[in-house]
Amino acid sequence: HIQYQFKKTREEVLAIATEAVKHAAKYTSNVEFSPMDATRSDWNYVAQMVEAVIKAGATTVNIPDTVGYAIPSEFYEFIKFLFNTVPNIDKAIISVHCHNDLGLATANALAAIEAGARQVECTVNGIGERAGNTAMEELVMALKTRGEKFQVYTDINSKQIMSTSKLLTHITGVSVQPNKAIVGANAFAHESGIHQDGVLKNAMTYEIMKPEDVGITRSTLVLGKHSGRHAVIARLNSLGYNLTDEELERFFKLFKVLADKKKQIFDEDLEVLVGEAVYKMKGRYKVTNVQISTGMYSPPMTLVTVKDRYNDGAETFDVAHGNGGVDAGINAVKKITGTKAKIESFNLVAITGGSDALCEVTVTVVEEVNGRQLKVFGNGVNIDISVAGILSFVDALNKLEYIKQRNHIGEKIEAKL
Missing domain, CATH: 3.30.160.270 (Alpha-isopropylmalate synthase LeuA, regulatory domain)
Incomplete structure (x- = not known):
């Protein structure tokens, strides 16, 4: 990048980076700096860059695997190297930003956390450029499920994961593959007979986390055209939706139309109607x-x-x-x-x-x-x-x-x- 894209010397890029951080620090006390394509760069030069930008005022330094090239063991060693080499690294939060080109974004992010990183740039459903980024839901549930391994904490409410995933799908139109970890339709489905037998006897035999932990609720309540407003609102609340009075009015107009045509209304129907009532733009x-x-x-x-x-x-x-x-x-x-x-x-x-x-x-x-x-x-x-x-x-x-x-x-x- 330095030689072919920017046509600069290392010294020139270092000077530009520090000046940019100093300029940003005039306007905010929270400055993040990210050296592009760090994982394919000379480690010693990256360490020099990190030290310089922290000294210039960067409070967060984000180490990106820009093209998804790194593998977990290598990324762990890289982050460890920075912690052991940069003398002022304790003055900033070390963050990572992993791409999924080799399907290793979440694994690399976890390796970085193990090495000392305390911030991860991630996305809901792993959505992002090319093959995507570290999936927020995968990272959160890995840390929650294997807490004894990482000894770190995030205050993300995991019970909002599924509704957030569906909201993003509705807004962007980008579907989630059925076998996607955590939020895919089959993530908690057990087809094998021996697996089904085990889950029926004790869910812990084949489920390393509970569906309820990510906001998947199990309800025997059947809604339809004769369902009362109170029952429908209660079901919406249990799904994590707390609509305003105005939003509820729009929602119930759609609900009534659907209920007149459809005998039974399921949770998935309700979630789509919420998307239509709350997030659909009023256009020309x-x-x-x-x-x-x-x-x-x-x-x-x-x-x-x-x-x-x-x-x-x-x-x-x-x-x-x-x-x-x-x-x-x-x-x-x-x-x-x-x-x-x-x-x-x-x-x-x-x-x-x-x-x-x-x-x-x-x-x-x-x-x-x-x-x-x-x-x-x-x-x-x-x-x-x-x-x-x-x-x-x-x-x-x-x-x-x-x-x-x-x-x-x-x-x-x-x-x-």
Whole structure:
């Protein structure tokens, strides 16, 4: 990096680093410095850099494995080397930032903690650039499950892990693989007969941690159209959701619509409805009606009605054909809005089992505006797969409109509330 990317000498980079830290320290008492690609660099030079930036005022020094190259034993030795070599290292918190290119991010972070690091930069679900970063949930539960090994403490409430994981999935549209440690759908599933037998007799035989420890609750309470408001709120609270009165009003509107169509409503349904009620942005467009006509021998046709919040809430409907109800509906939305946006990816997942399951569709949408490519994701939830697909596309259009308005890209239109 020094030679090819920055075209500087080691001395020049050292001077730039210390000056940057000194400048930052003028504005805050908490300055973090991170030497890029530290694990592939000369250890002695990294030690020299760490000593210099701490002296300049850095209160946290983060050692990154920028391209996920390190292995645990090597990373342990590297961190130990810094502790044994840098004379003023006790004046700063040593942090690590591990990437998962070799699938070793969490293992490397744990090795660093063993070596003396006291901060780890991690992400929920391990989400991040390329193969991702150290997964927060894996790190927290490793420290909790193997506390006697590490003798360190974190005050993260592990019972919020599952709801946080699902919230991030809903917001980003990035799904969690079923066999993902801690938060995957199969993380606490036991298929083998001998394993099932052991768990039934004593869960500790094959479960090194309890599902409840990460916020997975087991309930026999069945919710439906006749469930009282109090029972539903109690279930939301047990899942870790404490909604405001305004949020509850939006939630119960969605709950009533779903309950009229679906016999039983499960925890997974509730969590998706919370995402829709609390975190879905109020955008320019709102779908108010969808009618689909299709069959084995007739061309699919969809009618869509859209309300435009930037045009005094005027409703416009149009009809279009396509390769299926979703495609026809999206073509109708394009005719109504005039958008040139294109769908890059389309993914759907059934939230629960059964043919009446709530379906969540996530789309990635791109649009070229003034020579700049904008990319967003949208998601839509409905019992009808086609409707969910159309809603996801409109959700993406709303995000595109927001980005264009915020960054003054293209024609500016004042919102009429």
